[in-house]
Amino acid sequence: MNAPTSNPNQTEIQIVPVKTPAQRKIFVNFPWTIYKNDPNWVPPMKSEIYTFLEPKKHPFYEFGTAQAFLAFRNGEPVGRILASDDPITNNRKGTNLGTWGMFECFEDTQAAKALLDAAYDWCRENHGREKILGPMTFSTNYDIGMQIKGFDTPPKIGMCHNPQYYAQLVKDAGAVKCQGLYAWWFGRSNEMLQKWQKRIDWFKKRSAITYRSFDPTNFEKEIRICREVYNTSMRDNWQYAELSIGEMEVMAHQMVQHADPKHIFLAFDGEKPVGFSITLPDLNEALIHLNGTLLPFGFLKFLYYRRKITSCRMMVMCVDPQYRRRGIVEILVYNTLKHGLESGYQGAELGWTYCDNHAVNVVIERCGGIPYKEYELYEYAK
Numbered sequence: 001m002n003a004p005t006s007n008p009n010q011t012e013i014q015i016v017p018v019k020t021p022a023q024r025k026i027f028v029n030f031p032w033t034i035y036k037n038d039p040n041w042v043p044p045m046k047s048e049i050y051t052f053l054e055p056k057k058h059p060f061y062e063f064g065t066a067q068a069f070l071a072f073r074n075g076e077p078v079g080r081i082l083a084s085d086d087p088i089t090n091n092r093k094g095t096n097l098g099t100w101g102m103f104e105c106f107e108d109t110q111a112a113k114a115l116l117d118a119a120y121d122w123c124r125e126n127h128g129r130e131k132i133l134g135p136m137t138f139s140t141n142y143d144i145g146m147q148i149k150g151f152d153t154p155p156k157i158g159m160c161h162n163p164q165y166y167a168q169l170v171k172d173a174g175a176v177k178c179q180g181l182y183a184w185w186f187g188r189s190n191e192m193l194q195k196w197q198k199r200i201d202w203f204k205k206r207s208a209i210t211y212r213s214f215d216p217t218n219f220e221k222e223i224r225i226c227r228e229v230y231n232t233s234m235r236d237n238w239q240y241a242e243l244s245i246g247e248m249e250v251m252a253h254q255m256v257q258h259a260d261p262k263h264i265f266l267a268f269d270g271e272k273p274v275g276f277s278i279t280l281p282d283l284n285e286a287l288i289h290l291n292g293t294l295l296p297f298g299f300l301k302f303l304y305y306r307r308k309i310t311s312c313r314m315m316v317m318c319v320d321p322q323y324r325r326r327g328i329v330e331i332l333v334y335n336t337l338k339h340g341l342e343s344g345y346q347g348a349e350l351g352w353t354y355c356d357n358h359a360v361n362v363v364i365e366r367c368g369g370i371p372y373k374e375y376e377l378y379e380y381a382k
Helices: 021-029 046-053 087-093 109-127 166-172 190-205 216-234 245-256 298-306 328-342 358-366
Strands: 014-017 065-073 076-085 097-105 131-134 146-149 176-187 209-213 264-269 272-281 311-319 347-354 370-380
Touching (some): 014 109, 046 065, 065 109, 109 166, 109 370, 190 328, 264 328, 311 328, 328 358
Parallel strands (some): 097 131
Antiparallel strands (some): 076 097, 146 370, 176 347, 209 264, 264 272
């Protein structure tokens, strides 16, 4: 794919904060310029991007703030970025960080630096932040990471994808790597399940932990259980931001409307919830045909291609820290793969995990996972 470029000798970059409907439209539509020749890009639903920009519509704005920016050269857009601030996470973790996300840019270091500077200045001037961290949209609970490996296949639902030049572009602009992420691939393999059957049986016999599928008839109760485990299990993770009730409700409704309840597993010690996992069909296999909109025939296309999905993604896997190393991760992965095979899927992604989370990564590798995509995050300060 040829990278879009602009001539830095023509004029200076102009940074404009997004405030008007016309500017929001440019912000939302800009990626189509970047990815027009990329066969593996999955166009995002434009309505969802608009929601991220609307304080009255997205639950993040109940406690956080954000500002989008556009970069222009000669009156033409050459990049975009979203700066955001989460005071709750900063207070809880004792950090002083803003975030930057939704980054898209021509292969133009001057434009990339101007965008990062705009995000940094906004976070510094409005919230006193010392650095900005990204790419992530709002927090680690949303789109996160700059892809650096695995460009030969489209991203799975909820995972990031970007041109190969992006990582070097932001580094040339002054960003410094601070964390890495893996996405793992599980191929269709009855042999792996047979290999692990005895070990899974051994875990179950020596443990009082019980497992069941999600009960959609008790939706609100089940969601509260998942939120409790999610926040407990993730609390000490790098830059983890606790999900608010509003955020969890929105995410849950989005996930459950597409998920098979048999692919959502909950683990209990007696009545105490201690773990869960959520696996979705890879909706990107359908969304890639919609060009970002349901109109005029996008919904019919979605229904048609939805029936042809061949893979899935384990989006969430959480275990209470007090119950780790007791086989719960292995059993959640095993159950997911077993039901995936029974449902006819040809493969599954587990994503993402931190590259330095060796305890979890070793278990995933033992279960047959292969790290097939990799991402980086960066800190930036002027």
